[in-house]
Amino acid sequence: MKKYFFVVLAIICSYTSSFAQSKTPKAVITAFNSAYPNAKKVKWDKEDNNFEASFKLNKIANSVVFNNEGEILETEVEINFNELPKKAVNYIIKNYKNQKVKETAKIITAKGNIIYEAEIKGKDIFFDNNGNLITKDKIS
Numbered sequence: 001m002k003k004y005f006f007v008v009l010a011i012i013c014s015y016t017s018s019f020a021q022s023k024t025p026k027a028v029i030t031a032f033n034s035a036y037p038n039a040k041k042v043k044w045d046k047e048d049n050n051f052e053a054s055f056k057l058n059k060i061a062n063s064v065v066f067n068n069e070g071e072i073l074e075t076e077v078e079i080n081f082n083e084l085p086k087k088a089v090n091y092i093i094k095n096y097k098n099q100k101v102k103e104t105a106k107i108i109t110a111k112g113n114i115i116y117e118a119e120i121k122g123k124d125i126f127f128d129n130n131g132n133l134i135t136k137d138k139i140s
Contacts, residue, residue: 024051031070036062076107076117084116087131096120 024044028051032039039055039062046052047065050073054063061078081089081104092101103119114129126134 025068025070027070028066028068031066031072032064035064035072071110073110074107076105079104079106079116081118084118085127085129085131088116088118088127088133089131091127091131091133092118092120092125 023046032042032053036053036055036057039053039057042053042055044051044053050065050067052063052065054061056062063076065073065075067073081101083106084092084104099121101118101120103117105117107115107117109115115134116127116129116131118125118127124137126137128134
C-alpha cells in the first residue's frame with residue numbers, strides 16, 4: 001500500500017511541476033533556457049505578475065524573475081556568509097549574536113544594482129553593495 005502511495009505522490013508532483021511550467025509564457029521559458037542552458041531542478045512560480053524560476057546551477061541555488069515578455073527583472077544567487085560585504089557581516093554579528101544565519105544571497109536587479117540578503121530568525125535583512133542596512137522584512 002505504501003508503495004502505491006509514493007507512486008501516486010510522485011505522479012502528482014510531476015504533474016504539478018509541468019502544470020506550473022505550462023502556465024509560464026513561452027517567451028519567459030525561451031529566455032530562461034537561453035540564459036541558463038545548464039540549469040538543473042528548475043521550479044516555476046508566479047510572483048505577482050511575474051514568473052520566478054528557482055534552480056540549481058553548478059550545485060548552487062539560484063533564482064531569476066522574469067516579466068511576461070521574458071525580460072529579466074532580478075537574479076539571486078546563494079552565497080556564503082563570508083561573501084557578504086564586511087560591513088554587513090559586522091552588523092549581523094553585532095545585532096544577531098548566537099543566531100543562525102539560515103541563508104545568504106546576492107541579488108542583482110535589472111538596473112544592475114547589487115543587494116545582499118541574509119535570512120535570520122524569520123526575517124530577511126537587506127544590505128546595499130557597501131554593506132549598509134537597507135531594510136528588515138518578516139518572512140510571511
